[in-house]
Amino acid sequence: MRTTDAVGRYGEQVAVAHLEAAGMRVVARNWRCTSPVRGEIDVVARDGDALVAVEVKTRRCGPAGAPGAGHPFEAVTPAKAARVRRLLVAFAEATGERAAALRVDAVAVLRPPTGPARVEHLNGVA
Amino acid sequence: MGLGATRGVALVGMTGAPVDVEAFVTPGLPAFVVTGLPDTSLGQSRDRVRAALAGIGCSLPSKRVTVNLSPASLPKQGAGFDLAVAVAVLAAEGVLAREVVRGWTHLGELGLDGRLRPVRGVLPAVVAAVRAGSPRVVVPHENAAEAELVPGAEVRSASCLAAVVRGHGGEVDPACDPEEDVRTRAPAPVEPPPRLDLADVVGQVEARRAVEVAAAGGHHLLLLGPPGAGKTMLAARLPGLLPDLGDEEAVEVTAVHSVAGTFDAAGGLLRRPPFEDPHHTATTPSVVGGGSGVVRPGAASRAHRGVLFLDEAPEFRKDVLEALRQPLEHGSLVIARAGGAARYPARFQLVMAANPCPCGRASGRGEACSCAPLERRRYLSRLSGPLLDRVDLQVEVTAPSRAALAVGAEGETTAVVAARVRAARAAQQERLAGEGARCNGEAPGSLLRGRLRLPPVVVGDLDAALDRGRLTVRGYDRVLRTAWTLADLDGADAPDRDHVGAALLLRLRGRAA
Numbered sequence: 355m356r357t358t359d360a361v362g363r364y365g366e367q368v369a370v371a372h373l374e375a376a377g378m379r380v381v382a383r384n385w386r387c388t389s390p391v392r393g394e395i396d397v398v399a400r401d402g403d404a405l406v407a408v409e410v411k412t413r414r415c416g417p418a419g420a421p422g423a424g425h426p427f428e429a430v431t432p433a434k435a436a437r438v439r440r441l442l443v444a445f446a447e448a449t450g451e452r453a454a455a456l457r458v459d460a461v462a463v464l465r466p467p468t469g470p471a472r473v474e475h476l477n478g479v480a
Numbered sequence: 481m482g483l484g485a486t487r488g489v490a491l492v493g494m495t496g497a498p499v500d501v502e503a504f505v506t507p508g509l510p511a512f513v514v515t516g517l518p519d520t521s522l523g524q525s526r527d528r529v530r531a532a533l534a535g536i537g538c539s540l541p542s543k544r545v546t547v548n549l550s551p552a553s554l555p556k557q558g559a560g561f562d563l564a565v566a567v568a569v570l571a572a573e574g575v576l577a578r579e580v581v582r583g584w585t586h587l588g589e590l591g592l593d594g595r596l597r598p599v600r601g602v603l604p605a606v607v608a609a610v611r612a613g614s615p616r617v618v619v620p621h622e623n624a625a626e627a628e629l630v631p632g633a634e635v636r637s638a639s640c641l642a643a644v645v646r647g648h649g650g651e652v653d654p655a656c657d658p659e660e661d662v663r664t665r666a667p668a669p670v671e672p673p674p675r676l677d678l679a680d681v682v683g684q685v686e687a688r689r690a691v692e693v694a695a696a697g698g699h700h701l702l703l704l705g706p707p708g709a710g711k712t713m714l715a716a717r718l719p720g721l722l723p724d725l726g727d728e729e730a731v732e733v734t735a736v737h738s739v740a741g742t743f744d745a746a747g748g749l750l751r752r753p754p755f756e757d758p759h760h761t762a763t764t765p766s767v768v769g770g771g772s773g774v775v776r777p778g779a780a781s782r783a784h785r786g787v788l789f790l791d792e793a794p795e796f797r798k799d800v801l802e803a804l805r806q807p808l809e810h811g812s813l814v815i816a817r818a819g820g821a822a823r824y825p826a827r828f829q830l831v832m833a834a835n836p837c838p839c840g841r842a843s844g845r846g847e848a849c850s851c852a853p854l855e856r857r858r859y860l861s862r863l864s865g866p867l868l869d870r871v872d873l874q875v876e877v878t879a880p881s882r883a884a885l886a887v888g889a890e891g892e893t894t895a896v897v898a899a900r901v902r903a904a905r906a907a908q909q910e911r912l913a914g915e916g917a918r919c920n921g922e923a924p925g926s927l928l929r930g931r932l933r934l935p936p937v938v939v940g941d942l943d944a945a946l947d948r949g950r951l952t953v954r955g956y957d958r959v960l961r962t963a964w965t966l967a968d969l970d971g972a973d974a975p976d977r978d979h980v981g982a983a984l985l986l987r988l989r990g991r992a993a
Contacts, residue, residue: 431509476508
């Protein structure tokens, strides 16, 4: 578990850099909640008027560039995306953040053995 | 946007409907959705397609893949769409050229390793594709011979998905081809059924004659007699007397057997009239066709243009026998299910064999019979009046005597009798050309009482039987048909009084009015 924790933290850093480069402002990281929904939002960010919860998935790649454990997005099931959306509502209520729209994004970070990580970003998955 | 499209065929009964298979690849969470009323086995095609695509090194994109089968309102069944789905996805991804793939129809089930498996009903499916104006089809290797039977079809066959992709100009690493499978490559040689010769039947001059008449005119036949008299033997020798099927008939028959999955394409079109002999415990769906969701043809349809033989006919369930009345009248079966109605052709020649009573010994004077009179009456009444009324020839078969056994098989061989049958059929076809009938058994009553009306002198006995209520009007027509067949067998231009008398005897089990 240690290794995957490290990979996950690395991926979240890469994702935050990517989001900020794309003009989004990060509001919170690893926001946890137990009630009414139990879970964690990896990154909460503002994109213009919208408040965005970002689910970050990271996978290490083999030498050929293909992730051995499947593509990161395959791990974002519809149920997971829906849970993140409920968490985002809880976040907005808990923190008093106001937004014109709520959105859930997914970011995939693919880390090859050498060289820079590849980032894929999906808008509005739930 | 990645959009790819190709074609498949949905079968409803014997008719195929072309189906556009479209694949749409969009960014989004990875998902594979099949829309357009797929049944369970078709819905599961996404898992087979996913594995097969991975097998040839073209894994599904980590995107949202939507496959639509259009027209979306038509229910679709079976795994035969696997190949079309896979090819449409490959076209959507740009692995295959879209305009190349669009012009082809794809049929076939995929194995997880990318192997193509044969499917049922390829013949009617290819016919539908050609009729819809897209004669270019890709079929599994095992179905190639069957698909090539369709005139005008441009058939390409493949043993695996990789071969299909190469055929369309795509590139696949040869290392991805599935290993040769010994199971599918070496089909067991089909033993030809033993030749049954009419000469094997001992004695039975009258019954033998009845079988010949049945073959010559396409008449329905009932053989009544004690156990061991040779009823089954006689009936099994009837198909051997029938002439080969014509081109049009052969395609119809082959299509039915293709849908039923009882057709081996290696021998080409089915040219011999089929013979079906369901056991008397058969259920109605097994005889007339049925099944949940997809309706499959039953024994009556598989016997189309051939012989349906019901041995121990009174032992069949009542509803099975009654269900045969529709095909006997119309030559086709319409089976309605929630998923839609399917029409199968079922113009068969009905041959029934029956014991005269439960103990079987009531024939002749019936002295050895141990059944109560009521039992005896009830037994044959299970063959209902409406059903028996449609049977032209009803013959009693008696057990051959010791004298007949001693003389040995001196009867004519199948070849000799078949030659007479052929000549009689040729005469009928000449006379019935343009009337929508192929033999006397199918001749319309209006024709018999119109253009082919016989003089009153000839039909005098018949009129008397009708007046006395021994014949129904339908029975009257049926006797006329048999009389024409008897005349054709004798090489006469029209039946004379003897022919009509003999036909009446054949109809009334020898108890003429």
